[in-house]
């Protein structure tokens with residue numbers, strides 16, 4: 313029975329549960345097979361300029377279409393993968409898929425940056441920058457056709473371990489995005505030392521800015537901080553017009569969330585991009601505000 317299975321599944325991923333429990337090992341086996349059998353699919357969610365409507369890129373979000381449990385969200389299997397060597401394999405797969413999709417879109421004239429989420433293990437592996445370099449060259453894509461989203465905790469944590477990989481990525485020209493900002497413990501000084509292009513404000517703050525003065529203040533100060541560092545601010549989890557308006561007033565650059573678009577399969581994302589991303593920059597204006605296409 314599906315619902316019960318799914319509930320049981322959720323319980324399996326509690327970090328305090330026995331790491332070697334049979335259920336856990338079974339699911340890990342399933343995940344290993346899933347990587348080989350292409351049960352993992354990427355969905356794409358746009359990042360939209362809050363005052364301009366410009367498309368700033370799309371984030372690739374992985375989904376697992378399990379033959380028995382149905383679609384399993386990443387929150388339920390990424391933490392499991394992160395505890396094994398499978399995480400590297402999974403990220404390699406996600407990057408290959410993202411590069412292939414970027415190549416398809418770029419060759420259609422839809423020059424959009426794809427962000428890929430990476431985990432701590434990925435940044436410990438020098439194979440990551442190598443994979444990107446080879447992949448980008450294979451499709452003749454510029455390095456900023458891909459961006460890596462790294463959570464605040466990983467980037468701020470043990471910097472010594474990730475230093476070489478981050479340096480190699482910077483040399484390659486692949487931008488970094490600091491994901492889930494606000495949930496960790498970053499200081500302004502440390503943030504300044506890192507070569508990040510954008511900071512994504514965690515949805516847990518963004519979702520409540522219209523109801524909670526505290527959260528409103530937190531988001532406002534993050535936006536100010538990010539701007540003072542010369543970086544782009546991206547609000548995650550923008551669900552209402554009211555929130556988008558408030559964020560725009562604060563000077564937040566970009567929004568991502570259900571208000572604009574839910575994560576879409578590649579075919580739907582292609583149609584969306586055709587509508588919202590001007591394919592002919594020769595006209596002098598690379599991007600079209602969403603309003604224009606809605607009334608067209």
Ligand code: C2E
Nearest residue numbers: 373374385386387390406429430431549550551568569570
């Ligand atoms: P994230 O990178 O912070 O991604 C944002 C999450 O917020 C996504 O959940 C997205 O579907 C969801 N979201 C988007 N708009 C809204 C909204 O308006 N309201 C709300 N409440 N949520 C919204 P998703 O796809 O379930 O992914 C969850 C997390 O799993 C991601 O958080 C990311 O940390 C991780 N993840 C996803 N794909 C990958 C991947 O390929 N590799 C790795 N390492 N992690 C991934």
Ligand code: MG
Nearest residue numbers: 371429461491
């Ligand atoms: Mg992300």
Ligand code: MG
Nearest residue numbers: 491492512548
């Ligand atoms: Mg995030």
Ligand code: MG
Nearest residue numbers: 492514515548
């Ligand atoms: Mg988040």
